[in-house]
Amino acid sequence: MKRDRIKIDLVSIERNTRNQKYWIEEMTSRMRMINEDKEKKQRLEISECVLCYQPYGSGRQGGAACTSINCALCDEVITCGNTSIDILCLECAKHEKLCKHCGADVELKYRKSRKQPEFNSLNK
Numbered sequence: 669m670k671r672d673r674i675k676i677d678l679v680s681i682e683r684n685t686r687n688q689k690y691w692i693e694e695m696t697s698r699m700r701m702i703n704e705d706k707e708k709k710q711r712l713e714i715s716e717c718v719l720c721y722q723p724y725g726s727g728r729q730g731g732a733a734c735t736s737i738n739c740a741l742c743d744e745v746i747t748c749g750n751t752s753i754d755i756l757c758l759e760c761a762k763h764e765k766l767c768k769h770c771g772a773d774v775e776l777k778y779r780k781s782r783k784q785p786e787f788n789s790l791n792k
């Protein structure tokens with residue numbers, strides 16, 4: 669694919685500079701929210717890590733398609749309005765203290781125990 673030549677003028681420089689500064693502000697703000705983790709209680713209630721938690725700026729946009737997946741641990745069917753779907757049901761995520769969206773430790777702490785999560789541990 670060959671792209672068309674990009675026009676550079678005072679307007680494009682102004683726009684591009686504004687856009688880049690906007691993204692720096694967005695990233696800085698997101699990093700501050702992740703580090704402060706002021707909504708930790710609410711975040712843990714829905715079992716998401718700081719990076720996946722949407723109020724901290726996670727732009728979890730997926731393709732526009734209703735999607736379903738079986739929970740990685742209990743096989744319960746999870747549905748979502750887009751393709752950025754959770755991989756664990758809330759119950760399994762909470763039981764294993766995992767982020768329901770990405771499957772990392774919900775506190776992003778490495779585990780000392782080498783015990784594997786149990787498939788179907790909740791006997792659903």
Ligand SMILES: [Zn+2]
Pocket residue numbers: 739740741742743744756757758759760761
């Ligand atoms: Zn499950």
Ligand SMILES: [Zn+2]
Pocket residue numbers: 716717718719720721767768769770771772
């Ligand atoms: Zn996560």
